Amino acid sequence: MKKLTVSLDHCQYPIYIGKGILAKLPEVLQEAGMTFRRKLFIISDSHVAPLYSKQVQTVLEKAGYEVGMAIVPAGESSKNLQQLEHLIGECLRFGLDRQSVIIALGGGVIGDLAGFVAATYMRGIPFIQIPTTLLAHDSSVGGKVGVNHALGKNVIGAFHQPMLVLYDVETLNTLPKRELISGFAEVVKHALIWDPSFIKWLEQNSEELMALHAEKISEAIYRGCQVKVAVVSQDEKEVGLRAILNYGHTIGHALEAVAGYGVYTHGEAVAIGMAGAVRLSTKVLGTDKQVVVKTEKLLHAFELPTQYNPSHVTDELLLQAMKRDKKVRNDEYSFVLTSDLGSVELVRGIHEEQIRTILQEIRGGKA
Numbered sequence: 001m002k003k004l005t006v007s008l009d010h011c012q013y014p015i016y017i018g019k020g021i022l023a024k025l026p027e028v029l030q031e032a033g034m035t036f037r038r039k040l041f042i043i044s045d046s047h048v049a050p051l052y053s054k055q056v057q058t059v060l061e062k063a064g065y066e067v068g069m070a071i072v073p074a075g076e077s078s079k080n081l082q083q084l085e086h087l088i089g090e091c092l093r094f095g096l097d098r099q100s101v102i103i104a105l106g107g108g109v110i111g112d113l114a115g116f117v118a119a120t121y122m123r124g125i126p127f128i129q130i131p132t133t134l135l136a137h138d139s140s141v142g143g144k145v146g147v148n149h150a151l152g153k154n155v156i157g158a159f160h161q162p163m164l165v166l167y168d169v170e171t172l173n174t175l176p177k178r179e180l181i182s183g184f185a186e187v188v189k190h191a192l193i194w195d196p197s198f199i200k201w202l203e204q205n206s207e208e209l210m211a212l213h214a215e216k217i218s219e220a221i222y223r224g225c226q227v228k229v230a231v232v233s234q235d236e237k238e239v240g241l242r243a244i245l246n247y248g249h250t251i252g253h254a255l256e257a258v259a260g261y262g263v264y265t266h267g268e269a270v271a272i273g274m275a276g277a278v279r280l281s282t283k284v285l286g287t288d289k290q291v292v293v294k295t296e297k298l299l300h301a302f303e304l305p306t307q308y309n310p311s312h313v314t315d316e317l318l319l320q321a322m323k324r325d326k327k328v329r330n331d332e333y334s335f336v337l338t339s340d341l342g343s344v345e346l347v348r349g350i351h352e353e354q355i356r357t358i359l360q361e362i363r364g365g366k367a
């Protein structure tokens with residue numbers, strides 16, 4: 001089992017990564033200072049709960065905890081205020097108090113939703129992240145929690161750090177392939193923004209990673225989390241550096257929204273967004289074209305797309321969606337751009353014309 005520690009000004013918490021470590025939950029709870037048997041409440045979704053909730057519940061009950069559970073329908077559409085209210089009702093009915101702990105068992109949707117329940121219930125109670133998707137190596141770390149509004153994704157939320165993250169890589173064996181691939185986009189992102197040696201390692205190990213070789217996947221998650229931890233611990237509330245985690249997300253978020261949620265997975269959209277961002281970097285920063293070639297090659301090694309299908313979206317709609325994004329001011333766009341592999345920066349004042357050129361380049365052939 002690998003362990004990483006997130007150290008922030010006001011708190012510190014561990015991330016455990018390994019194969020078959022769900023069984024160790026009582027042990028790590030003890031280590032995290034849970035010396036008495038508080039009430040625990042699992043929040044999961046309709047895909048994950050049938051696979052893993054019994055196991056989690058049993059191991060905790062055997063250790064003497066009283067455990068409740070609520071299950072929401074799987075998918076992004078559960079990340080809303082109605083579910084929040086419903087779940088808070090369930091917490092009240094189960095008698096959770098301020099000493100109780102919520103357990104988020106699932107992917108990023110559950111992490112964000114259950115984390116936000118924990119952030120708001122009785123003005124905030126502790127929670128634990130048990131991520132079950134590859135993408136959630138990103139979302140379970142860093143304390144951003146929240147739900148969507150009809151007019152925007154993740155616009156209702158809070159910063160609420162978990163008390164620990166327990167990542168059992170065995171759960172990835174049941175993850176649909178497309179979701180796995182989506183998660184690799186964020187792994188690749190973490191390498192591209194921070195760590196040239198991680199990029200090399202991903203290039204060399206892509207086949208074993210795609211085949212879910214347990215040790216390799218643990219290593220990839222560990223290294224991805226390491227980047228996230230390094231960034232978040234320098235800028236927890238995104239006043240500066242943390243913005244670099246949005247590499248590929250300006251175009252990516254626009255693509256997700258315009259195509260309609262579900263047409264592209266988050267990772268597919270971010271992969272196309274990174275292909276756009278690296279191409280824009282050659283125009284704005286004069287980045288070497290080899291960086292584009294290498295970036296796209298790495299994304300393709302994980303079967304990720306680097307072009308969007310124009311029958312799903314138009315450039316106009318994409319630009320409009322980008323304008324609604326928090327990162328556009330006075331018609332000037334901000335983009336996280338790359339000067340070289342493993343190094344990015346936030347660049348302001350990018351003009352619409354430059355983005356139009358890039359959109360043409362990453363527009364696929366099918367009309």
Ligand SMILES: NC(=O)c1ccc[n+]([C@@H]2O[C@H](COP(=O)([O-])OP(=O)(O)OC[C@H]3O[C@@H](n4cnc5c(N)ncnc54)[C@H](O)[C@@H]3O)[C@@H](O)[C@H]2O)c1
Nearest residue numbers: 047074075107108109110132133135136139144171174175
């Ligand atoms: N808080 C953050 O910092 C942050 C960062 C990135 C993304 N996010 C959020 O994360 C969400 C996306 O997360 P996601 O991609 O994990 O989506 P998800 O939670 O919807 O999971 C994807 C699908 O896989 C299923 N699933 C999950 N684990 C499984 C398993 N082990 N076996 C079988 N099926 C499984 C889920 O039920 C769902 O159908 C978005 O809402 C995004 O906004 C948050």
Ligand SMILES: [Zn+2]
Nearest residue numbers: 186249266270
């Ligand atoms: Zn993302």
